[in-house]
Each structure stands twice: as C-alpha cells, then as structure tokens.
Amino acid sequence: MTAGAPVRGPAEAASLPLRRTVNRSQAMGGDLEVHVAVARRGSVTAAERDAARVASRVRAWAGRLTRHDPASELMRANADPRGVVPVRPTLAAALRWAADAVELTGGIVDATLLRERLAAESPARAASAAGAGAATASSRRPASPGALAAPAAWRLEGSLHRSGLVHRQPDIAFDLDGVAKGWIADRALALLDRHPGALVDADGDLAIHSAEGDAWEVGVADPRASGVQLAVFVLPGASRGALYGLATSGISVHRWTGPDGERHHLIDPRTGRPATTDVVQATVLAATARAAEAWAKTAVVLGLVGALGVLDRAPILGAVLLASDGRVLAIPRTTRWLA
Amino acid sequence: MPIRTERSARREPAPASHPVGAPSRRPEHPGSPFTRPAPRRPDPSAARLALAAGGIATLSALVAVIAGSAVPASTVASTQPANTVASTSNGATVPYGYIQSGQAAPAVVATQLAPSVPVQASVVTRQSGARP
Numbered sequence: 001m002t003a004g005a006p007v008r009g010p011a012e013a014a015s016l017p018l019r020r021t022v023n024r025s026q027a028m029g030g031d032l033e034v035h036v037a038v039a040r041r042g043s044v045t046a047a048e049r050d051a052a053r054v055a056s057r058v059r060a061w062a063g064r065l066t067r068h069d070p071a072s073e074l075m076r077a078n079a080d081p082r083g084v085v086p087v088r089p090t091l092a093a094a095l096r097w098a099a100d101a102v103e104l105t106g107g108i109v110d111a112t113l114l115r116e117r118l119a120a121e122s123p124a125r126a127a128s129a130a131g132a133g134a135a136t137a138s139s140r141r142p143a144s145p146g147a148l149a150a151p152a153a154w155r156l157e158g159s160l161h162r163s164g165l166v167h168r169q170p171d172i173a174f175d176l177d178g179v180a181k182g183w184i185a186d187r188a189l190a191l192l193d194r195h196p197g198a199l200v201d202a203d204g205d206l207a208i209h210s211a212e213g214d215a216w217e218v219g220v221a222d223p224r225a226s227g228v229q230l231a232v233f234v235l236p237g238a239s240r241g242a243l244y245g246l247a248t249s250g251i252s253v254h255r256w257t258g259p260d261g262e263r264h265h266l267i268d269p270r271t272g273r274p275a276t277t278d279v280v281q282a283t284v285l286a287a288t289a290r291a292a293e294a295w296a297k298t299a300v301v302l303g304l305v306g307a308l309g310v311l312d313r314a315p316i317l318g319a320v321l322l323a324s325d326g327r328v329l330a331i332p333r334t335t336r337w338l339a
Numbered sequence: 340m341p342i343r344t345e346r347s348a349r350r351e352p353a354p355a356s357h358p359v360g361a362p363s364r365r366p367e368h369p370g371s372p373f374t375r376p377a378p379r380r381p382d383p384s385a386a387r388l389a390l391a392a393g394g395i396a397t398l399s400a401l402v403a404v405i406a407g408s409a410v411p412a413s414t415v416a417s418t419q420p421a422n423t424v425a426s427t428s429n430g431a432t433v434p435y436g437y438i439q440s441g442q443a444a445p446a447v448v449a450t451q452l453a454p455s456v457p458v459q460a461s462v463v464t465r466q467s468g469a470r471p
Contacts, residue, residue: 030468178467204465219460221469232458250466283464308449320452328452335450339458 018214023051028062030203037197054188064090065180078173085166092164095156097183101294108298110269114175120263120274181205182293205247207289210237220283223252230328231320232339245289249296250281268301275301278324285318
C-alpha cells in the first residue's frame with residue numbers, strides 16, 4: 001500500500017465506489033466508527049464481522065490507555081512510585097509512539113502533561129491525581145515560553161510489540177489522550193488490511209485505506225455550527241491502496257471557565273499552561289492518523305503564523321486551519337485533496 | 340625600409356642593420372647604440388581622480404552594507420504585524436511572514452478557503468468530544 005500516492009484523480013475514483021459497511025459504537029469519550037469497503041465479490045457479512053471485531057479491539061486498547069479509569073494500565077503506571085515501571089505491550093507501544101511524537105514535533109507534543117491538563121480543568125483535581133506527593137506542574141515546568149522541559153525526563157526500554165520498562169523521573173505522569181487516539185486508529189486500520197479499503201474514525205482522528213477505483217470523502221467539522229463543514233477532503237485510492245491519516249485538534253470543545261478566565265485542554269509544554277493561540281482548530285492530512293494528530297496539535301499550540309511556517313515544512317499532505325478571526329486557511333498543497 | 344617612430348622617443352636605428360621586423364639580438368644597455376630614453380609617462384592627474392572616485396564609491400557601498408546588516412532580525416520582524424496573512428477573497432494565495440527571533444525565514448504562502456463548503460461528507464474529522 002502507498003501512503004498518500006493516488007494514481008487516479010478524485011473525480012474518476014469517486015465514480016467507482018465500493019459497497020461499505022460501518023460499525024458504530026462509543027469509545028474514548030466519543031464516537032467510534034469502523035467502515036469497511038467490501039470487495040466486489042466479497043461478503044458483506046464478513047466485512048461487518050471484521051468491523052465489529054476491530055471496534056471491540058479499539059475499545060479494549062482505549063480502556064488500557066485512558067486516564068479516566070484508575071485501573072487502566074496507564075493510570076496504574078502513573079501511580080507506581082518506582083522510577084522504573086514495567087508496562088505491557090499496548091502501553092509500551094503507545095508510549096513508543098509518544099516518544100517519537102516528541103522528536104517529530106520538537107517537543108510540542110508531550111505525553112507527560114497530565115498534571116498541567118488537570119490543573120487547567122480543575123486545580124483541585126490536579127493535586128490528587130496521578131499519585132500523592134508528586135511535584136506540582138509549576139515546579140517541573142519552566143516559567144518562560146520557548147524553553148521546553150528538560151530532555152530525557154523519561155524513556156522506554158524494550159523491543160517492538162513487547163512489554164517494556166519505563167524509566168522516568170518520579171514526578172512524570174502520562175496523559176496519552178490524542179496521542180493514543182491517532183495511534184489506536186492506525187493500529188485498528190492495520191487489522192483490516194485484507195479488505196480493499198477501510199476507515200477507522202477514533203473520535204475524530206481518522207485512519208484511512210483507500211482502494212484503487214474507490215475514494216473516501218471526509219469533511220472537516222466547523223466547530224462554530226453543527227452540521228457545517230469547513231472543507232471536504234477527497235482521498236482516492238491507488239493501484240496497491242493508499243493510506244491516509246486525518247486528525248483535528250482545537251480549543252473550542254474542551255473549555256472551562258476559571259477564576260482567571262477561559263481555559264482549554266491543549267497545554268503548551270513551554271509554559272505548562274493552556275496555549276495562547278489564534279488557531280481555533282487545525283486539521284492535518286498525513287500518511288498516518290498518529291502523525292496527523294501530532295501535527296494538528298502542534299499547529300494549534302504554535303498559533304497561526306508559527307503553524308503555517310511549521311506545517312509548510314512538515315512531512316504532511318495538507319492542513320486546514322480555522323483562525324480566531326474566522327478565516328479558513330490552508331497550506332497551498334492542500335487544495336489538490338479538496339472537493 | 341626603416342621603421343619610423345617618434346623621434347623624441349626613439350632614436351632611428353642604423354639603416355639596414357636588421358631586416359624589417361627582425362628582432363635585435365644585441366643586448367640593450369646604457370651607452371649602447373640601442374639604448375632608448377625612458378618613455379614619456381601620461382599625465383597622472385586623470386588616473387588619480389578616477390581612483391579617488393572609485394574609492395569613495397567603494398567605501399560608500401561598504402558602509403551601506405554594514406549598516407543594513409547591523410539591523411537585527413527582530414527589528415525587521417517588529418515592522419510587520421505578528422500575523423501578516425492578508426485578508427483576501429476565497430481561494431486567493433496570500434503571503435505571510437514567519438520570523439523567529441534572530442532568524443529571517445523565506446516567506447511562504449497560505450490559501451484562504453471559503454468559510455464553509457456546500458458539499459457535505461458523511462464522515463467528518465473533528466475535535467475530540469465533538470459531535471460529528
């Protein structure tokens with residue numbers, strides 16, 4: 001399969017759609033949809049069965065990686081007082097991607113911001129979460145913007161697809177959140193590779209396999225109005241399939257009002273506080289959902305001018321940004337993928 | 340036939356001592372019949388004047404270059420608004436500036452899209468927790 005390398009134009013591909021089946025359920029605090037394209041002589045029943053099986057796997061992975069369940073693998077690791085913590089394969093694999101995302105985005109994507117995230121939601125919760133006696137966010141994070149946290153606050157030891165050992169400073173607590181959603185979407189899509197095409201929608205982060213002669217149309221939700229879309233991507237297949245990832249990050253859904261004003265959930269690791277940004281929402285098209293999610297989050301945290309510069313150089317296929325003044329901007333190479 | 344040269348600058352050689360155009364193999368040294376007086380130099384005033392003018396022009400150019408490079412990048416950035424994406428009509432390509440402190444990156448462009456599209460897709464990418 002080819003990542004983002006179609007051989008047919010969108011219009012031609014869209015004229016030959018495959019039959020599709022979809023499994024809808026709830027996971028990760030939102031909607032989970034597993035779409036499967038049925039081969040021209042394939043069985044719809046088999047496609048439905050695989051979609052349901054993958055949805056079940058997604059819910060299992062999400063249950064291991066959530067911060068909302070004290071019994072999850074993630075929160076058990078967070079609560080472990082040791083400096084070296086054994087982790088099982090699913091958490092090890094997600095953390096491995098989290099470490100890669102730090103490298104990819106220059107540290108803007110940071111999976112160790114649990115306390116800062118909780119402090120943004122509720123200062124009282126931040127103190128009690130992730131173990132007693134841990135250092136507060138302000139004691140660990142630099143006060144000045146532009147200075148990212150010291151490197152090597154944690155690292156993962158272990159081989160691929162195996163359990164691992166997390167070496168960490170004692171005050172490190174993980175929050176995988178969007179990092180996990182993109183990773184889960186990609187991993188779920190890989191389980192459907194015997195079908196000519198598939199799409200996994202993990203609460204807005206999408207992993208897509210588009211078959212030759214087929215195309216997926218995916219809208220970008222407008223956060224200002226229900227049912228309105230800012231743009232529609234058309235993602236055609238290629239001779240050996242094409243892989244895409246689409247993810248959206250933003251500050252307009254998870255917002256809270258505190259004594260010091262409005263807060264949101266996207267933490268700037270340079271300050272340890274909700275990012276000050278003029279990007280309301282960023283959508284990125286890349287070869288994988290996990291990469292798209294990482295770049296979308298980076299774009300929001302950096303703000304419009306910084307985001308456009310970084311995205312222009314990033315290994316992505318396109319990006320659509322909604323600015324706080326209402327403008328919808330795209331990096332130029334995006335337009336070839338738009339309806 | 341002897342070659343005639345300026346009389347004041349060169350003494351006429353002995354007739355028929357060399358064929359026309361043949362080089363003389365005799366050494367030239369003071370007192371010999373082949374000794375020539377020093378050629379008259381051109382008036383140096385014009386050359387000195389041109390040299391001075393060229394020097395002044397070079398110095399002026401150097402001063403301009405040094406003064407230009409002494410302006411820090413942050414100052415250049417501060418002359419532009421933080422967000423320099425121009426407000427234009429739909430589909431237009433608009434330039435923007437991306438300048439970090441102490442660094443001037445080449446300008447690239449963004450494309451402004453319509454606020455929303457009439458085409459609607461059944462699958463949407465969205466912020467986490469948002470309704471599709």
